[in-house]
Amino acid sequence: MTDRLNRQVILAQRPSGIPRAEHFAVTDANIGHPGPGQILVKNLYLSVDPAMRGWVSVEDNYSPPVPVGSVMRASAVGEIVESNGTRLQVGDVVVGRFGWQEFAIVAETDNVRRVDTSLPASLALGVLGANGVTAWLGLFGIGRPLPGELVVVSTAAGAVGSVVGQLARLAGCRTVGITGSKGKVDLCLEEYGFDTALDYRAPDFLENLEQACGDGVDVYFDNTSGPVSDAVMSHLAHDSRVVVCGTSAIESWQPAPMGPRVHRQVLTAGATMRGFLLQDHAYEYDQVVRRLEPLVRNGELRYTEHVLDGLESAPGAVSMLYEGRNAGKLIIRL
Numbered sequence: 001m002t003d004r005l006n007r008q009v010i011l012a013q014r015p016s017g018i019p020r021a022e023h024f025a026v027t028d029a030n031i032g033h034p035g036p037g038q039i040l041v042k043n044l045y046l047s048v049d050p051a052m053r054g055w056v057s058v059e060d061n062y063s064p065p066v067p068v069g070s071v072m073r074a075s076a077v078g079e080i081v082e083s084n085g086t087r088l089q090v091g092d093v094v095v096g097r098f099g100w101q102e103f104a105i106v107a108e109t110d111n112v113r114r115v116d117t118s119l120p121a122s123l124a125l126g127v128l129g130a131n132g133v134t135a136w137l138g139l140f141g142i143g144r145p146l147p148g149e150l151v152v153v154s155t156a157a158g159a160v161g162s163v164v165g166q167l168a169r170l171a172g173c174r175t176v177g178i179t180g181s182k183g184k185v186d187l188c189l190e191e192y193g194f195d196t197a198l199d200y201r202a203p204d205f206l207e208n209l210e211q212a213c214g215d216g217v218d219v220y221f222d223n224t225s226g227p228v229s230d231a232v233m234s235h236l237a238h239d240s241r242v243v244v245c246g247t248s249a250i251e252s253w254q255p256a257p258m259g260p261r262v263h264r265q266v267l268t269a270g271a272t273m274r275g276f277l278l279q280d281h282a283y284e285y286d287q288v289v290r291r292l293e294p295l296v297r298n299g300e301l302r303y304t305e306h307v308l309d310g311l312e313s314a315p316g317a318v319s320m321l322y323e324g325r326n327a328g329k330l331i332i333r334l
Contacts, residue, residue, distance in 0.1 A: 039085055040104075041094060041105075043078040043103065044333070044334055047330075049074075049321075052074070076097075079094075088112065097110070100332075116293065128292055151168040152219070154224040155223040159328060160245065165188065166192050166302065169193050181199060
């Protein structure tokens with residue numbers, strides 16, 4: 001294959017808070033051939049994730065910030081078009097951290113996984129990828145729900161929250177989903193099977209939440225932090241478990257927001273509160289995907305994809321996610 005131009009989205013300037021279209025630039029670069037042990041991947045689908053805000057921030061995070069001028073870090077699904085490896089071959093469809101670009105050269109050992117093409121390949125970025133694995137491990141590893149318990153999920157119509165709610169229901173739990181619009185409330189009820197769904201923007205949200213929580217929240221899967229979580233925390237049941245998976249309600253941590261404290265509720269409920277990072281559980285990833293696959297195949301685990309077309313749609317995608325203008329997993333199709 002001759003050298004070709006590689007269309008890329010780079011981080012053009014460091015944002016303060018949520019990254020928006022003006023913080024990125026679309027550019028071209030030459031791409032050569034893979035070296036020993038490397039593969040050349042032609043990307044098919046790019047992921048858009050809430051974690052991207054942290055990846056481009058100068059604030060302390062669990063991974064180094066994306067350097068200004070570099071390709072935006074992202075998971076992607078693509079097809080191998082050249083291979084100098086021994087494990088992966090030309091024609092294999094794979095998922096990995098390939099970035100917001102048309103082509104990527106990576107080591108075949110760099111956490112690259114084959115994708116089962118008997119299902120839509122894009123699912124490896126969502127329900128059969130990081131989102132689904134996060135939902136499974138966070139819920140069952142930290143939340144430890146028991147049949148009959150009440151599980152409350154924030155961003156319940158999102159890529160992680162929707163899976164959490166469905167897995168909790170399959171485990172025999174009662175489920176309450178919290179989301180941000182009437183349309184997403186309907187999605188939670190009709191598509192994902194939540195017992196109750198609430199719009200946190202509704203004027204009677206606090207009253208509805210109190211009624212929905214009944215005798216108390218046994219498991220709270222927290223994807224937001226902020227006022228929604230403050231409200232849910234006031235209804236924790238004794239020996240409850242809180243899974244801290246995201247902080248999407250907080251636009252900036254400089255300075256850190258100073259709101260209501262939850263320590264007293266955690267104390268008086270004897271609750272457990274623990275953060276979850278998928279990177280700490282990489283060794284469990286493939287095993288969980290194998291558990292999720294049959295649930296997707298038989299329709300017990302439903303999913304929604306919000307698809308944007310073309311690399312040029314990438315710069316504004318993260319802000320779209322934080323503004324709640326997507327329904328389900330947000331991906332970019334090349």
